[in-house]
Amino acid sequence: MPELPEAETIATQLDRCLAGARFGRVLVRRRDVIESNGLSLSAVLPGRRVLKVTRRGKRVVVRLEPAGCLVFRLGMTGQILVADSDERRDRHVHLRIGLDGTRELRFRDVRRFGGVWFSEGDGAAGATGLGPEPLEITAKAFDRLMSRRRQIKALLLDQSAIAGLGNIYCDEALYAAGVHPLTRASDMGPQRRKALFSAIRRILRQAIRAGGSTLNDYRTASGEEGSFQTHHRVYGRSGEACRACGAVIQRIQAAGRSTHLCPVCQPLAAGTA
DNA sequence: CGCATTTCCTGGAGGC
């Protein structure tokens, strides 16, 4: 569930706790959360110092000195926690990295859809396989992306096409732009493309400002909760009335995901001008 | 190659 706004919030908070800290002992409890790229965390992390914690797409990137970065993919339930070493931990804490003094960095992930790995080089190394940032992509590049024939929902969820949107913000952006999720991207006219482009940016910015959306599993590093869920217009509202037109919000399947929409505000065939 | 579909995992919710 952590999508771009949640990852951004986590990175910002983590940066405050971690900047300047030096990594110590690495304890791996579950190997399957470590993405194997030949670099052993126990070999490369100890002694490195945290420069900055940033975000790329939905990933949280801990930039290190000497050069390198520790990359977290949070999946559905991944959490990055800073705790005292003797603080209680449950069986879902899969990785522990000692910090200066008595603290440690923990990766906790109940469903284990997340992962963590080390990349050599600077922060850009954490971006492997990711498309452009939705808040940085140019209108022209976005337009080029929209010329594909692929179903718009699937395209927006594809991290290699554009990085950071997940199920929640995808549904919210499509609603705000009046685009039906099953529309082929290339079927959208210039007006719709422009509307979607600005809806994505507007919604992500609003969500970042609100500290993300808190549903079941997500918490910020310090345990605070975001508040953007109160702004959702379609996500999690199937069966309720559309706030714009009163029609019943539908839930369908698209790209293998439950997808929420207003059938009136997001007509499938029309509105492609 | 491009795109769609299936699979992985656990805890919470709801049925009975």
Place this chain on the structure above:
DNA sequence: TGCCTCCAGGAAATGC
């Protein structure tokens, strides 16, 4: 109360 089934979804794997 307890047991069962279903559902959530990011992204890798598999299928076509």
